[in-house]
Amino acid sequence: MSRQQSINSSQTPTPTTAQSPLSRSLKATGEEVWKRTEKINAELFTLTYGAIVSQLCTDYGRDFVKINEQLYQMGYSIGVRLIEDFLARTALPRCQGMQETSEALSKCAFKVFLNITPRVTNWSSGKDAFSLIIDDNPLSDFVELPMDAMEQLWYSNVLCGVLKGALEMVQLDCDVFFVSDILRGDQQTELRVKLNKILKDEIPIGED
Amino acid sequence: MAIETILIINKSGGLIYQRNFSESFASKLNSNDFLIIASTIHSVFAITSQITPKALQITQNNVDYVIPYIPMVGMESSNPQQTRNANVPVKLGSYKGPDFFKEPFISWNKSGLRQLSTDQFTMYIYQTMTGLKFVALSSNVLSTNAGTMNGSIDKTKAVNVASQVADNFLRKIYCLYGDYVMKDPFYSMEMPIKSELFDKAVKRMVNNLL
Numbered sequence: 001m002s003r004q005q006s007i008n009s010s011q012t013p014t015p016t017t018a019q020s021p022l023s024r025s026l027k028a029t030g031e032e033v034w035k036r037t038e039k040i041n042a043e044l045f046t047l048t049y050g051a052i053v054s055q056l057c058t059d060y061g062r063d064f065v066k067i068n069e070q071l072y073q074m075g076y077s078i079g080v081r082l083i084e085d086f087l088a089r090t091a092l093p094r095c096q097g098m099q100e101t102s103e104a105l106s107k108c109a110f111k112v113f114l115n116i117t118p119r120v121t122n123w124s125s126g127k128d129a130f131s132l133i134i135d136d137n138p139l140s141d142f143v144e145l146p147m148d149a150m151e152q153l154w155y156s157n158v159l160c161g162v163l164k165g166a167l168e169m170v171q172l173d174c175d176v177f178f179v180s181d182i183l184r185g186d187q188q189t190e191l192r193v194k195l196n197k198i199l200k201d202e203i204p205i206g207e208d
Numbered sequence: 209m210a211i212e213t214i215l216i217i218n219k220s221g222g223l224i225y226q227r228n229f230s231e232s233f234a235s236k237l238n239s240n241d242f243l244i245i246a247s248t249i250h251s252v253f254a255i256t257s258q259i260t261p262k263a264l265q266i267t268q269n270n271v272d273y274v275i276p277y278i279p280m281v282g283m284e285s286s287n288p289q290q291t292r293n294a295n296v297p298v299k300l301g302s303y304k305g306p307d308f309f310k311e312p313f314i315s316w317n318k319s320g321l322r323q324l325s326t327d328q329f330t331m332y333i334y335q336t337m338t339g340l341k342f343v344a345l346s347s348n349v350l351s352t353n354a355g356t357m358n359g360s361i362d363k364t365k366a367v368n369v370a371s372q373v374a375d376n377f378l379r380k381i382y383c384l385y386g387d388y389v390m391k392d393p394f395y396s397m398e399m400p401i402k403s404e405l406f407d408k409a410v411k412r413m414v415n416n417l418l
Contacts, residue, residue, distance in 0.1 A: 032311070038302045080397060085386035087337055089303075091313035091379065094337060169338045204219065204339035205254040206320020 023103050026092075030111035033089050037112065046141045053155060064152035071154070075161020083166040086112065094170070094207065098195055101172065102130045105163070105193075114138055118191070129194035131179065137189050145183050154178045156189070163193060171199040209373060211414045212329065212345045214381065215242065218398045219339030221250030225401040229414050232347065249321075249343060253333065257319040273315045281376040282413040283307055301387040301409070308383045315375065323371050325350045332374035334382070342378040342385075377417065384409045 053071070060066045086109060095101040102120045110116050116138065122131035139156045154160070160176040167174045173196040180186035212232060216225035223246035228235050237245070264271065283306065300308060315322075317335040324331040330350055334342040350367050388406035389395055395403065 029311075036304050036309075038304060081390035084336070084338060084340070084382075084390050088379065088383040088386040089309070091309070093314045094316070202219075202339070204316075204320075204335055204337070206257045206317050206335055207337075 023107065026103050026107040027111075029090055029092070030108040030117075033108070033112045034115060037089070042138060043141075046138060049139050049158070050143060053153075057149070062148060064149060068152075068154050068157050071157035072161040072164075075158035075163075076165040077161075078158070079162040079165020079167075080169050081165075082113070082162060083169045086166070098128050098130065101167075102132075102193070106132060109166075122190075122192075124194070129192065132191040132193065134189040134191065137182075140181075140183050140189075143183055150184050154181060155183050156181070159191065163191075167193075168199075171202045173197050173199055209370065209377075209417055210347045211377075211417055212347050213343075214410060214414070215246055215249075215341075215343040215345075216381075216385070216401065217246045217250055217341040217343065220398065221247050222398070223247075224399065225406075227407065227410065229411070230347070246343075249331075249333070250341070253321045253335075253341070256321040260319045271318075273318060274312050275315050275372050275375045276312045277310060278373055278376045280307060281373055282380050282417050284416055301384070303383065303387075308380045313379070323367075323374070325367070330370070332371065332378065334375055334378035336382060340382075340385075342381050344374055344378055344381075346374070377413070380413060381410060384413070 052074075053067070056067045056070055057064075060070065089112065090108060092104060092108065095104055106118045106120050110118055110132075116134060116136060118132035118134045120130050121133055123129070137156055139159070143155060145153060145155065149155075157178065160178060163176040164174060167176075175192075175194045175196060177192055179190040179192050180188060182189050210230070212230055213226065213228050215223060218224050223243050226239070226242045226246075299305075316337045317333070320335060321333055323333070327349060330346045330348055332344045332346065334344075336342075348370070350370060351363060384406060388403050388409060389401050392403055395401070
């Protein structure tokens with residue numbers, strides 16, 4: 001399931017210093033694999049997701065805390081499966097640290113599935129947490145939140161679940177959460193990824 | 209390469225998929241035997257990673273784990289008798305044809321068991337980063353005759369090529385797994401695979417390899 005994008009729209013260039021060979025090849029891999037996947041209609045995807053969130057609001061009686069949690073769980077179930085699809089498609093080697101992980105996420109993973117390239121910023125002092133700034137979130141096209149939702153609902157919380165599930169399957173226990181969201185009136189949509197620990201015991205034998 | 213059996217083993221060592229593709233020794237084993245075989249493979253895989261020769265461990269950085277891309281392994285070959293013409297792309301699920309991937313890739317399996325050659329069969333193992341193992345049993349026997357100097361170099365090349373073909377093939381099975389098993393909403397993780405679409409796709413690939 002990948003997002004269709006018109007040829008005219010341009011990608012915002014990531015403000016970086018000189019790109020390392022690894023990041024260049026991640027970008028190339030992302031583009032290549034994106035070209036080789038079957039796409040579905042972007043509006044269908046956006047509207048289906050909107051319908052899901054809307055139905056959850058009805059089902060949980062507008063208890064947005066529960067809705068956020070449910071979106072996160074749905075995302076988690078998607079993430080643990082999506083990682084296999086991603087690894088089969090790209091066969092990327094294991095990332096050597098959070099720096100490489102952030103590059104793989106933004107240049108390859110988001111590109112392959114949503115055709116967006118979030119910017120990586122706000123590194124923590126221990127280099128184990130970073131933020132992804134999403135410039136045009138395909139899930140929230142055409143969306144306006146009502147007043148009560150604006151205070152509590154993280155509309156794209158499914159993305160947090162997907163990242164958590166996928167990273168857990170490659171033995172990275174992370175906390176993923178939204179910091180700000182344009183739909184809530186903030187300046188930008190920011191997703192924070194924080195590494196808790198590397199699950200050393202679960203690393204498959206034979207990888208070293 | 210004639211594939212007899214394909215096994216998929218989950219990260220805990222349990223067998224989640226097993227299919228025989230020809231009537232031979234494999235069909236004399238019942239499903240219980242295969243469960244035992246799968247757990248044995250899983251354990252032996254772990255043990256072999258411990259007995260990597262010291263020399264190899266020291267020169268770890270110099271070993272090349274890149275597997276070259278071998279075109280059209282397991283894909284439908286251009287057969288003049290087939291009505292499908294070159295302009296119609298082959299349907300590969302969520303992949304745009306003609307093949308699942310086109311680049312060489314690095315093996316995730318650095319010190320585990322990758323190939324087991326016996327005088328009856330050859331077994332190839334492909335392990336993913338998530339701990340899933342794809343095992344292919346082939347009836348092709350890799351020659352073990354001690355030959356001249358040239359003969360043994362050719363034999364090594366043949367062994368390498370066979371291993372690379374198997375890695376390419378098993379990665380494509382992994383692609384099919386990602387498409388037909390992972391995206392099945394009724395499939396529970398780590399449980400036995402019961403998917404007709406997956407069976408059909410795997411059978412098609414194995415037939416193309418003959």
